[in-house]
Amino acid sequence: MIYTITVNPAIDYVLQLDQTLDLGAVNRAQNDVKLPGGKGVNVSRILQELGFDSTVWGFLGGATGKMFANLLQQHQLHTEFTPVQDDLRINVKIKADNEETEVNGQGPAITPAEKQAFLDQVKKIQKGDVIVMAGSLPRQLDNDFYLEIARMVTQQGAEFVIDTTGQALLDTLPLHPLVVKPNNHELADLFHTSFQDVSEIITAARKLLDLGAKHALVSMAGDGALLITPEHAFSCNAPKGTVQNSVGAGDSMIAGFVGTYMQTQDALESFHQGAACGSATAFSQDLATLDKIKTVYQQIMVTQLS
Numbered sequence: 001m002i003y004t005i006t007v008n009p010a011i012d013y014v015l016q017l018d019q020t021l022d023l024g025a026v027n028r029a030q031n032d033v034k035l036p037g038g039k040g041v042n043v044s045r046i047l048q049e050l051g052f053d054s055t056v057w058g059f060l061g062g063a064t065g066k067m068f069a070n071l072l073q074q075h076q077l078h079t080e081f082t083p084v085q086d087d088l089r090i091n092v093k094i095k096a097d098n099e100e101t102e103v104n105g106q107g108p109a110i111t112p113a114e115k116q117a118f119l120d121q122v123k124k125i126q127k128g129d130v131i132v133m134a135g136s137l138p139r140q141l142d143n144d145f146y147l148e149i150a151r152m153v154t155q156q157g158a159e160f161v162i163d164t165t166g167q168a169l170l171d172t173l174p175l176h177p178l179v180v181k182p183n184n185h186e187l188a189d190l191f192h193t194s195f196q197d198v199s200e201i202i203t204a205a206r207k208l209l210d211l212g213a214k215h216a217l218v219s220m221a222g223d224g225a226l227l228i229t230p231e232h233a234f235s236c237n238a239p240k241g242t243v244q245n246s247v248g249a250g251d252s253m254i255a256g257f258v259g260t261y262m263q264t265q266d267a268l269e270s271f272h273q274g275a276a277c278g279s280a281t282a283f284s285q286d287l288a289t290l291d292k293i294k295t296v297y298q299q300i301m302v303t304q305l306s
């Protein structure tokens with residue numbers, strides 16, 4: 001079974017402005033939509049689109065939690081949320097001037113008892129399962145929360161995938177995540193550097209493998225992506241198309257990679273499918289549909305670089 005962990009789910013409140021976003025003034029949206037968001041939730045939605053079952057874990061509470069549950073209901077995912085007292089957050093995504101501006105909430109305060117209830121649930125994972133942990137941590141969860149889960153998962157002989165940034169990501173690498181997926185900016189920040197060309201990105205991404213990751217994906221938005229395996233480095237293009245909403249493109253890429261890898265153990269095919277899911281989401285209002293993913297898949301070419 002694939003479990004996705006979204007410790008800090010959100011209602012994504014997407015506001016479309018036909019005019020320039022004017023900071024410090026009243027702006028009025030021409031269109032708005034509420035989506036059940038959070039990185040792990042997005043991963044589960046794309047997995048479902050591809051025909052892979054998964055279970056969604058996370059914390060859910062308050063009046064906004066009820067609204068989130070209603071929004072998620074139509075997607076018919078299998079969910080096992082840990083109830084909490086505090087409100088689920090609302091993340092504001094403003095689309096204006098062909099740019100996306102995001103303001104993400106901090107998330108609920110999680111009590112020690114709520115945290116324990118969640119960890120008790122994680123104990124049921126078994127050998128053969130894979131856990132995808134993605135996104136920010138809500139208040140009062142320690143920075144090593146993901147590390148704690150990664151330790152539990154590996155002790156059970158299961159695999160994990162982590163999509164987070166900074167030290168929290170570095171700390172889990174010695175436990176050998178199946179794949180990590182920083183974007184190129186996050187990768188540069190991780191090693192306190194900047195990149196002049198692709199070869200420098202590959203060198204930095206290879207360090208993630210040296211530190212323990214089994215595979216590294218580096219997403220580069222409209223410039224495509226890289227896959228680093230123990231033996232080789234590959235790149236793929238990002239097809240040209242009208243970008244509608246790139247929120248969740250990275251999550252879609254992870255879903256495509258993980259679902260395909262669990263089925264085929266083929267990193268290259270998983271990379272191809274992951275890239276198709278990422279671009280298909282960028283070309284969609286909401287997350288990608290299977291039809292869109294299939295079309296975009298045909299437009300992606302994977303090239304071996306080394």
Ligand SMILES: Nc1ncnc2c1ncn2[C@@H]1O[C@H](COP(=O)(O)OP(=O)(O)OP(=O)(O)O)[C@@H](O)[C@H]1O
Pocket residue numbers: 183218219220221222223224225237238239240241243246247248249250251252253275276277278279280282
């Ligand atoms: N503008 C785009 N055109 C085509 N493909 C895109 C575009 N943006 C993203 N993609 C595809 O989706 C993948 C993931 O996107 P991106 O690098 O933006 O991830 P991210 O930074 O994790 O995004 P997010 O946090 O919004 O999910 C890219 O590597 C690429 O394959």
Ligand SMILES: O=P(O)(O)OC[C@@]1(O)O[C@H](CO)[C@@H](O)[C@@H]1O
Pocket residue numbers: 008010012036037038039042091104134135136137247248249250251
């Ligand atoms: O604040 P976090 O947890 O880092 O990111 C949350 C988030 O921006 O990520 C998803 C897109 O990747 C959105 O659905 C959601 O709002």
